[in-house]
Amino acid sequence: MKFLKYILIVVVVTWQGYAQSEDEKQIKAIYETALTQSKSYDWLNYLSNQIGGRLSGSIQAQQAVDYTKAQLDSMGLDKVWLQPVMVPKWVRGTPEFAYVETAPGITTNLPICALGGSVATPLQGIKANIIEVNGIKDLEVLGADKIKGKIVFFNKPMDPTLISTFESYSGCVGQRYAGAMEAVKYGAVGVIVRSMNLRLDDYPHTGSMGYGDLEVWERIPAAAISTKGAEFLSATLKLSPNANFYFKQSCKVYNDVESFNVIGEIKGSTYPDEIIVVGGHLDSWDLGDGSHDDGAGCVQSMDVLRLLKESGYTPKRTIRVVLFMNEENGLRGGKKYAEVAKNKKEKHVFALESDAGGFSPRGFSFDCSEGDFKKVKSWGPLFEPYLVHMLVKGYSGADIGPLKDDGIVLAGLRPDSQRYFDHHHSEYDTFEHVNKRELELGAAAMSSLVYLFDKYGVEKTK
Structure with missing residues (x-):
């Protein structure tokens, strides 16, 4: 019985070795x-x-x-x-344009791009005070009194301490997708979102966004701003909290x-x-x-x-x-x-x-x-x-x-x-x-x- 068991083990091991060898050759x-x-x-x-x-x-x-x-x-x-x-068919239209204005006639252009699925601004664009938040949860803390009539600037960055960049992305992409539908509840007239990017550069990153059950006339335009642009805008708001932001985009949903x-x-x-x-x-x-x-x-x-x-x-x-x-x-x-x-x-x-x-x-x-x-x-x-x-x-x-x-x-x-x-x-x-x-x-x-x-x-x- 022990001999047969030994033979069986040898056969199994030999077969496994053969299979492994065939797999190694094929790979x-x-x-x-x-x-x-x-x-x-x-x-x-x-x-x-x-x-x-x-x-x-x-x-x-x-x-x-x-x-x-x-x-x-x-x-x-x-x-x-x-x-x-x-x-779905969504078209970006003519290139977007944006600037921050710290005083009448004192402006700095910033790189933005419309988020996929966003509505356009009016033909003349939108110009309003801008308020910075660190994610969607901040909207409720601020409330309509501080948000109504303003452009909301979502500036929650990707977490650089996470080794998995996809995990870091998941931690802040909600502000891109749902930022506009949430901000409109508090009377915002537009949304600017920090690009989902760990690097500091001048490239705005687009991506899908949604409006939930909002009627077309209720929807507000949403755009992404480059990471360097976001850093500049955030620093500017610390010095000039009453700064205005202007942006124009002509995207359309067909x-x-x-x-x-x-x-x-x-x-x-x-x-x-x-x-x-x-x-x-x-x-x-x-x-x-x-x-x-x-x-x-x-x-x-x-x-x-x-x-x-x-x-x-x-x-x-x-x-x-x-x-x-x-x-x-x-x-x-x-x-x-x-x-x-x-x-x-x-x-x-x-x-x-x-x-x-x-x-x-x-x-x-x-x-x-x-x-x-x-x-x-x-x-x-x-x-x-x-x-x-x-x-x-x-x-x-x-x-x-x-x-x-x-x-x-x-x-x-x-x-x-x-x-x-x-x-x-x-x-x-x-x-x-x-x-x-x-x-x-x-x-x-x-x-x-x-x-x-x-x-x-x-x-x-x-």
């Missing part, structure tokens, strides 16, 4: 292919420099749909198609228009009804060209399918790339994809999103069961040679979130985040700030994780 092949034959950087070059910013509902967004579909068509996938989705998610897939050889999704969002803001947010995630996701094919791997499960439309100001693409999948009763087992920039990959975060996470942790040694050490539980991604159910593992690529918010939603998010090798390493890490989930599957739910 090495993926990385070597990514670093020598990647297409991601060239695709991003075209998206960024030939098309540019891809705001939902814009001509550029449609050009991006046409271009990426053509590239997927050229890859020899089993199926490529467009999935219609209605998206009726929804039709756009598309771009989808391509390789059919699984063994379990074709089990679907693995990898994706990013094709839309971006109109400032800059959206290279990091999220052109990088789109081209990396496209390259996952190509790298698996080029490295000689035949998927067991259906692997699908989805380039989602309208993540930035509505999440319509992610919701539509999940709705169609549910109606078709498709079985999604794993979804991976890249929407944190094209920087060096540090790992992945997972929204999954304990059993699946234990399996993921066992793969740690396979990623360590590539410096992808962080395998943690946490947030996956906005566009794949609507797919969540008990039978799917959701994951997000986690690149180094320290420079991401320098670029995020701003004119500074451009192609020259993406490093080719870092972009390719991210695509390789994603491909490796997709390979492992395709080969070993997910834990069965009861």
Whole structure:
């Protein structure tokens, strides 16, 4: 009996060693292919420099749909198609203009940009006293007596002590999204919000904002001010608390228009009804060209399918790339994809999103069961040679979130985040700030994780 037990242990250990060796070889092949034959950087070059910013509902967004579909068509996938989705159409209009006035005729221009979804100012702009607050909670403390008829300046900065810049962003982004709808309750006539950026610079950062249930006539204009501009304005108000602020913007909301998610897939050889999704969002803001947010995630996701094919791997499960439309100001693409999948009763087992920039990959975060996470942790040694050490539980991604159910593992690529918010939603998010090798390493890490989930599957739910 002891002899048989010994033989069994040897067989199991030998099999595990063989499997580990095969996985190591496949992942090495993926990385070597990514670093020598990647297409991601060239695709991003075209998206960024030939098309540019891809705001939902814009001509550029449609050009991006046409271009990426053509590239997927050229890859020899089993199926490529467009999935219609209605998206909001917001247009920035002419460039915004702002200044602070400390005395009649004594003004200093400051860099601002309208927040996505904001209404315009009157044609002549808005000029009023400005009052500084450190977040939405300060509104209630001040009350309508001190706010009515004024412009509210939200100046809560991102917390520099937090190592995770996404955690720092989450701690203050509420003032951007809800600042206007809350300030109007106290009689404010406009809102200026400090940009979500840890760096001091002159680039205002836009982003989505909402008005809740406010009628159109009740809405007040909202704009972001650069971090250096915010510091200057705050210092000015300490010296001249009765200073006026002027700003003008001509943005406009139109009726929804039709756009598309771009989808391509390789059919699984063994379990074709089990679907693995990898994706990013094709839309971006109109400032800059959206290279990091999220052109990088789109081209990396496209390259996952190509790298698996080029490295000689035949998927067991259906692997699908989805380039989602309208993540930035509505999440319509992610919701539509999940709705169609549910109606078709498709079985999604794993979804991976890249929407944190094209920087060096540090790992992945997972929204999954304990059993699946234990399996993921066992793969740690396979990623360590590539410096992808962080395998943690946490947030996956906005566009794949609507797919969540008990039978799917959701994951997000986690690149180094320290420079991401320098670029995020701003004119500074451009192609020259993406490093080719870092972009390719991210695509390789994603491909490796997709390979492992395709080969070993997910834990069965009861």
